[in-house]
Amino acid sequence: MQNLSTHKSTSETPRQSKDLPESQAQSQPQNLSDRDLLERMQLLVQKERTLVTEILHHLKEVERRKLYSDLGYKSLFDYAVRELGYSEGQAGRRIQAMRLLRELPKDRQEEVERKIADGSLNLTNICQAQSFFNEVKKASPDKALGVDDKLGVLEKLEHKSSRQGQEALMESRQSVGLGVSLPKEKTRSLSSEHSELRLVLSRELLAELEEVRSLLGQKAMGMSWAELIGEMAALSKEALKDKKFGKRREKARPSTPAPEKLCVQTPTPEGELKASTSSQPEAEAKSKAKSKAETKSEPEPKPKPKPKTHQPKPRSISKGKRYRVWERDGGACVKCGSQQGLQVDHIVAVARGGGCEEENLRLLCLSCNVREGVKEFGLERMMRGDPSPERNGIESGP
DSSP: OHHHHHHHHHHHHHHHHHTSOHHHHHHSGGGSOHHHHHHHHHHHHHHHHHHHHHHHHHHHHHHHHTGGGTTTOSSHHHHHHHTSOOOHHHHHHHHHHHHHHHTSOHHHHHHHHHHHHTTSSOHHHHHHHHHHHHHHHHHOGGGOOOHHHHHHHHHHTTTOOHHHHHHHHHHHHHHTTOOOOOOOOEEEEOSSSOEEEEOOOOHHHHHHHHHHHHHHOGGGTTOOHHHHHHHHHHHHHHHHHHHHHOTTTTSOOOOOOOOOOOOOEEEOTTSOEEETTTSOHHHHHHHHHHHHHHHHHSOOOOOOOOOOOOOOOTTOOOHHHHHHHHHHTTTSOTTTOOOSSEEEEESSOGGGTOOOOGGGEEEEEHHHHHHHHHHHHOHHHHTSSOOOTTTTTOOOOO
16 A cells, blocks of 8 residues: 555646646746746736737727627626626726727827836726826716816826825815715625615605605505615506507507598488489589689688698507517517617618518617627728617617
């Protein structure tokens, strides 16, 4: 037994070293000197930072083309987490940093990218800065920070930890008149059927919810907040469906037949029915002569203009048809399953001769709709800068 164990231990160590080339074995961390290990660590970190900027550029292009839609993902964040394997925090930081860079001019983008590459700015502080910029814009759109202001904030975050970055941003918040930073809303999955939602409500909103509880009557007295929100959601859903699709959306409109011409008949002494306009030739002749005399004395009336027939627009979709498409597709995008930003899309585009038949209509979210337009008409045509849905091949939906 002793010989066998000795043979096993001596045979494993040489085999591990033989599997690696000599140069690669020498570059293993345990084989490096102290100085070489530290130098190599610096090179690897530098390479990682450079790679981060390349990843940001690739994320920007993936979002521009909406490529995640072809893979069945609802958003770039969904794609980064489920396809690329990032954690939610990693995905959020990279996407926020990418969008901040996208809002800057090209020369300023390169300036920020250099600071990311040399370690002056980290993704956490960039993400916090972008959240601050968005908050300022939401609070007062007319006072959104310009390029120079944003770069000034980023400069204050250089060479700072995330905690120091929060303190610097707090000073910036006070300088633009923003109040205390409130916790962000968070959703956490508890089970396959339940999720935890954390949010902060204003005093006014809380009072409005209590008023809704009062209006619901006695049945709402013992409701929890979750049950109250569920009741409000059910009522709101029906009201919004009435607004979008009409109250009588489920009933087909009855077709009214054209009224028939009536012929007045009078009974004769013999009890037979005869038409009053065709039974007496003499009376008919007198009426013709009378009408000729009237036409000579009176001026001829001008012919009435023909009423204009209403031609439906090629993109016009009735509320009833929208409702049927909505119900058929389950109120969700048929490609990715998203329930946000839904639009009625033509499977065969109107520009390609497609009509508004229900068989040619489907529900798509905005991202999937734009992606279909990119594949059909090309990226350049879809990105010309005209935001109108018709110019971008997008049909506004319910």
